[in-house]
Amino acid sequence: MQPSSIDRDAVAGIRTERIDWRFKGLPATTFGATLGEVAERGLDLFADGFVGPLVVLDSAALEHNLATMARWCAQRGVRLAPHGKTTMAPQLFQRQLDLGAWGMTAANASQLRVYRAFGVARVLLANQLLDPAALRWLAAELDADPGFAFSSWVDSVRGVELMTEALRAAAPSRPVDVLVELGAPGGRTGARDRATAVAVAEAVAASPVLRLAGVAGYEGALAHDASTGALSTVDLYVSDLRALTLTLADSGHFDGLTEVIVTAGGSAYFDQVAAAIAGPWPESLPVVPVLRSGAYVTHDDGFYRGISPFGRGAGDAPFRPALRAWAQVTSRPQPDLALLTIGKRDASFDEGLPEPQLLRGKDGTVSPLTDCRVTALNDQHAFLALDRANAVEVGDWIGLGLSHPCTVFDKWQLLPVVDGTVVVDLVRTYF
Ligand SMILES: Cc1ncc(COP(=O)(O)O)c(C=O)c1O
Numbered sequence: 001m002q003p004s005s006i007d008r009d010a011v012a013g014i015r016t017e018r019i020d021w022r023f024k025g026l027p028a029t030t031f032g033a034t035l036g037e038v039a040e041r042g043l044d045l046f047a048d049g050f051v052g053p054l055v056v057l058d059s060a061a062l063e064h065n066l067a068t069m070a071r072w073c074a075q076r077g078v079r080l081a082p083h084g085k086t087t088m089a090p091q092l093f094q095r096q097l098d099l100g101a102w103g104m105t106a107a108n109a110s111q112l113r114v115y116r117a118f119g120v121a122r123v124l125l126a127n128q129l130l131d132p133a134a135l136r137w138l139a140a141e142l143d144a145d146p147g148f149a150f151s152s153w154v155d156s157v158r159g160v161e162l163m164t165e166a167l168r169a170a171a172p173s174r175p176v177d178v179l180v181e182l183g184a185p186g187g188r189t190g191a192r193d194r195a196t197a198v199a200v201a202e203a204v205a206a207s208p209v210l211r212l213a214g215v216a217g218y219e220g221a222l223a224h225d226a227s228t229g230a231l232s233t234v235d236l237y238v239s240d241l242r243a244l245t246l247t248l249a250d251s252g253h254f255d256g257l258t259e260v261i262v263t264a265g266g267s268a269y270f271d272q273v274a275a276a277i278a279g280p281w282p283e284s285l286p287v288v289p290v291l292r293s294g295a296y297v298t299h300d301d302g303f304y305r306g307i308s309p310f311g312r313g314a315g316d317a318p319f320r321p322a323l324r325a326w327a328q329v330t331s332r333p334q335p336d337l338a339l340l341t342i343g344k345r346d347a348s349f350d351e352g353l354p355e356p357q358l359l360r361g362k363d364g365t366v367s368p369l370t371d372c373r374v375t376a377l378n379d380q381h382a383f384l385a386l387d388r389a390n391a392v393e394v395g396d397w398i399g400l401g402l403s404h405p406c407t408v409f410d411k412w413q414l415l416p417v418v419d420g421t422v423v424v425d426l427v428r429t430y431f
Contacts, residue, residue: 004081004103004149007119011094014428015039023414024346025054035414035426045326045421046364052397053327053342055408057417059424061322062092062298069296070099072316077278081105081124081263083294086406088429089415090118092297103149105292109134114430116141116148124263125152126216126292128159128181128189132166139170151177151261153216155191160203160210167209177213178204179261182244184237188221194244201253212253214261214288215245219269226307234269238276249285258286265291267299271309295405298322302352302403323408325354325400327382335389338372340382340398347400348407349377356384358399359392369398 015036019026027049030038045054073080079102084093088111093104103122106112109131115123129135129152142148154160160178167176180197183190191197197215204212219237223230245262254260265273270291277289295304299319305311310318327342347354353376359369371387386392402408409415410431417425
């Protein structure tokens, strides 16, 4: 099965958008110019009028992560449909697809619309899609483009009934592919056991507008660290996913299919997922194993640093953190406290707080920053607790690592891509 495609002209069109005050942090001198023009100016983050706080993408780290994951998947015999919700940045989708990604994963109908606006040809929607308006739109999209390959998940007989009802009214010219989602007790969505999943598959078989195209799951909802217990929970779960696939195959649910999608895998346990779904499978079962990692693109300085398989020695060069925030010390009201011009509107705070890493002083010299930590974020402020009273001064710039990536990107419509402090590109997001 070939890698998927994207409409390169539509992605190139992003560079024709004009910059103005709508985009946080950009220099006033760029207002009126296009993204493409500004990307080529070689602007410096600190010399050319950018205003803080800023979040930037490190070009080399980004390329390293993209290439490392693509190579690893190819070597392991698994496909990659990166979860695009991490970045919602079609320019990055294009890089992922150029490096061989099989498709893109979306979380909901609005994300799917963004993908389709940029001509993404193969999409997995990692949820049950029940909204009749969304299903009407989907039916029209499938009819308009025979090259559009789509599948969503189902985890209940009621869900299958609702999809069937809405799609019957919309009457698409081809059935909509669905994957039975297996969950586990204590998890998120997904049938809680194999018998329930089989009942859902049977309901799909009886639907005139749906086609069962495989099995799906998400181990990231079941485990949250790299403890032995967490790793064995994941192993158990992915072997259940395998067992469900074989059960459904044995009872003829995949007869006639040329491809059976088996998909799981975020950025925390993809090594274990790949080991389970890459095969071997019975010769008669044409499984296409698909990972859906998303956060790997930028990795991070917190949650994923602690949990990524490559950081735990699973075979390849570790991913590198590609996101960095820069904020200024705006106040030093007491010896052990500095306040930074960055808050919840700018940085993630759901999987750890920003990590102070670099100090850029008045003269522009950058040095490692130690003996301090961010203890809280308000909407527009970070509280930096200092062990040494003279560690930072009002006006200094602080470079911060972030965790986790998904909730950083949604705060920025435009992110400079940097080589050192020089801007080499601009990435647009669509949340
Ligand atoms: C269903 C599903 N698949 C894949 C992913 C991607 O995982 P990660 O963000 O760890 O790359 C997520 C992330 O939340 C998810 O919810």
